[in-house]
Amino acid sequence: MDSKQLKRILEERLQGDQRSFSYDREKDELRIENVETKKGITISLPGIIAKWKQHKEKAIDEVAYYVEEALAVMGKTPSLAQQEKRIFPVIRSTSFPKEAAEGMPFFTDDHTAETRIYYALDLGNTYRLIDESLMKKENWSAESIREMARFNLRSLSTELKRDEVAGNIFYFLNTNDGYDASRLLNDKFLKDMSQQVEGEMTVSVPHGDVLIIGDIRNETGYDVLAQMTMSFFTNGHIPVTALSFMYEHDRLEPIFIMAKGRTKQ
Structure with a gap:
């Protein structure tokens, strides 16, 4: 499979009335965007092709699922005050972006040389990483989010x-x-x-x-x-x-x- 074939498959899978697609040939990236909110997600095609060689259709199913979930929550502004029990810490690589696509910094904490802590608001089938604009809107302090996230984390199963x-x-x-x-x-x-x-x-x-x-x-x-x-x-x-x-x-x-x-x- 090459980028042209993958691009066509993803456009067919993710087609919608309020969606537009744009392809950056130089970066080999496909962007899917909501035409009303102008919010969207950009995916790198070479990485998906590499996974497709190992996992075939499962790789495409996985990408389509995460894109659908991400687009579903974009533009929504969930209230932290009503979701205290749904705030959790999320471990990511230090190479993971520190800003949202719109340039707004995520709320993060340093952890190790390899890992960084982000914070997420759980939305059911997906979650939204908490950024500074959401914190400001809800008037939540960094320490309050840390405390709630750690408390909620301890409630999760540790079955091994x-x-x-x-x-x-x-x-x-x-x-x-x-x-x-x-x-x-x-x-x-x-x-x-x-x-x-x-x-x-x-x-x-x-x-x-x-x-x-x-x-x-x-x-x-x-x-x-x-x-x-x-x-x-x-x-x-x-x-x-x-x-x-x-x-x-x-x-x-x-x-x-x-x-x-x-x-x-």
Whole structure:
């Protein structure tokens, strides 16, 4: 499949009375926009083509779904005051945009060298990242949003699936609620897990819909972890980081895993 074919398929899938399409040949990007609000979303075609080679129609279905959900909430101004229980922190890569398409800065907090914290207002099937204009409109302080987001995060399930590979234990959290990687910010959850781990504890968030905790008991475990996180990272819809973190003394330290060993950054 090439860009021309993908462009045609997406235009057919996303066609609507109030929508317009524009294609930037130089950047190989397709923009879908609401003709009334002039708000829209721009998608890069090469990345979708790469996923299509692996996942075929599933890759296109996924893109179409997220575009539809994003367009559905654009132009709406939900009230934070009425949605206190729906505010959550969201983990993203430090390369993720810090501004909305209109140039309005998102509300963010620094986290690690690999990750940044954003804040979202849950809207059911999707969510809207909170930006400074929404905060100003609702007269909400940064600290209030942080407190509500952390409180709501602790209410989410932390049920894990367990797997053993070469004498090492790996735990997976993958509820697909949009906040799996965000459990990285649940301090009590991480502390409780550290009490169960017999070896060295690692935490990985290769993409937004998974969190992996490793109980690494031998050097092979690091090789397995490196391969696992890279696989999740390359196949995730919203990649975060292929690096993992050591969890020691209630702190996260990024590590670079080489063959038969690991090095702290």
